[in-house]
Amino acid sequence: MAEFIVAIELGSSKITGIAGRKNLDGTMTVLALVVEDASQCIRKGVVNNIDKTAQSLTTIVGKLKKQLKHEIAHVYVGVGGQSIRSVKNVIVKNLPAETIITSDMINELMDANRNMTYPEQEILDAAMQEYKVDKQLTLDPVGMKGCHIEGNFLNILGRKSFYDNLNNCFEKAGIAIAEMYLSPLALADSVLTEAEKRGGCALIDLGADTTTVAVYHKNVLRHLAVIPLGGNNITKDIASLQMEEADAEKMKLKYASAFTDGSDVDIRINYSIDSERSVESLKFAEVVEARVQEIVENALHQIPSEYVSKLLGGLIITGGGANLKNIEQAFRSRTRIEKIRNAKFVIQTVTSTNPEINAKDGTMNTLLGLMAKGDINCAGNEVVLSPNLFDENSSTPSNPSTLHQNTRKSNEIEPGVVQTAAEKEVERRRREEERKREDEEAGQLQHEEAEKRKNSFWGKLSRKIKDFSGSMLEPED
Structure with missing residues (x-):
């Protein structure tokens, strides 16, 4: 049986699908790559047109199927783009004196944090910062004694409408989602070293329409934000010099420099537009x-x-915008941080015959990071030849996945994982059933307590007194 992982990234300028095999030695082999223009359906990394995005997704899956010669049962999806931001939250629980902290108590803190609500925002992920037992900070409080515990969380939020649109696109395209990951965190795990995360670093992903900043310290994500500025803004500014954006993009790639020493500029030189x-x-x-x-x-x-x-690990820049000439010097000139690394490729060993992968220019890092996260075989049945096999829009949609019938507890969710709409619906139903069962149990307990009081000595005596008092007050005939 075929085995491969399929991942899809919805970027500002393109939607990219990749299929690859994870080898036993830890390396990855890219088997197929498909790129579709996203300028008409994606803006700043989020879905703008559901129908057009669904059509592009169907096309991507159809082309991957033709290359792989197998159906695609489900895919891994990256979540990113504008509106993603992090906010700190503290959940406090007071305990009886000398209480030993248990894993159930930690789960209660996690669940309470997950149940937080933010206006028009969805909690995509919750990054644990540290716990505080009485006055002591720790990453693992289980087994410690205390009478007060605090859970410090970094909640990663995204606009609910953007989250819904993303899920609707895959549902409309008939593509089952194996797992959704926060793209910035999948990227971080594939381009940052353990030393950089531990010592402290800032990962800056320079995209087409957005720039994403993720800050790590002591192996913990401390901040995440997406700025609505990217390489396309540079292109539009160049276009303001009286030229088409297509010509401006070409000139940016050919002549642009992120940093120029004034003495190096020859004012006698002109750059040709046409x-x-x-x-x-x-x-x-x-x-x-x-x-x-x-x-x-x-x-x-x-x-x-x-x-x-x-930030002992310094700044790590990546993405297509990091290919701009002298970009490291541009960052170095505006900060005291001397340690700056341009991550042109992922830290995993990847083999491929595709020139876009082998270019190692930072544009495929997030996609490879998403593929690296996959651990469930995405291969379906072998494709059966048909007259319409080579019609790129004729692929049969995948059947709805049953991967998410059993929801996971908060402590079972891997960092960076975003629950799909299907998972959230199953969880909502589970909570409703739990509340209904708890109400029934509470009602039954109240009934049993009432019966117990009714049949007790004092209950029987009270009824006799009431009956006697009632008979004394009855009028005589």
């Missing part, structure tokens, strides 16, 4: 650097002040 027009190199550099400076400063502003001096 056969008839050109733009002054100095003006071009000023436009590019002004926007780059804005992106860099906004990204650096997202690093919490209490961690700025603790």
Whole structure:
């Protein structure tokens, strides 16, 4: 039987599907890669048009099936884009003196945090920071004694409408979701080293329409934010020099520099737009650097002040925007952080014959990170040849998955995992059944207590007194 993992990333400029095999030695082999333009259906990393996105997803799965010659039972999906942000939350529980902390108590804290509500926001994930037992901070409080425990959480939120739209797209396309992961965290696990996470670092993913900042310290995610600025903003600024965006993009790739020493600019040089027009190199550099400076400063502003001096691992930049010439110098010139690494590829060993993968330019890092997260075989039955096999829009939608019939407890959810709509619905029903059962048990207990009181000595005596009092007050004939 065939075995492969399929992952799909919905980016601002493209929707990408990948299929690969995870080998026993820990390496990965890419078997297929499909890219579809997303400019008409995705904006700033979130679904803008459900129908067009569903159509693109159907096309991607259909093309992957043709290359793999197998049905695709389900896929792994990355969740990212605009509106994702992190907020801190503290759950407190007071206990009797000298209480030994148990795993059930920790689960109660986690559940209480998961049940928090935010206006128009969905909790996508909850990153544990640390626990505080009385006055002592710890990552594992089970077995400790105390009378007061606090759970410090970092809740990662996303706009509920964006979350619903994403789920609706896959449902409309008939594609079952094996697991949803937060793209920034899947990326972090594939480009950051353990030393960088432990010592403290800031991962900055420079995308087309957004820039994502994730801050780690002592192996714990401390902050996550998405800035609505990216490489496309630079392109649009260049286009303001009286040219089409397509020409501006070409000029950005050919001439743009994130940082230029004023003495290095030759004002006599003009950059050619086409056969008839050109733009002054100095003006071009000023436009590019002004926007780059804005992106860099906004990204650096997202690093919490209490961690700025603790980033022993430095800054790690990645994504398509990290290919801009002198991008490291642009960050270095606006911060005191000297340690800056450009992560052009994932830390896993990946083999592929695809030139887009082998380019190792940072554009496929998130997608490879999502594939690395997969641990459930996505291969279905072998594709049976039919007259319409090579019609890219004729693929039969996958049957609804039964992977999420049994929901997981809060402590069983892997960091970075986002519950699907199907999982949330199963969990909602489970909670309703639990509440109904608890109400029935409480009602039964009240009934038993009433019967017990009724049949007790004092209950019988009370009834006799009432009966006697009633008979004394009855009028005589």
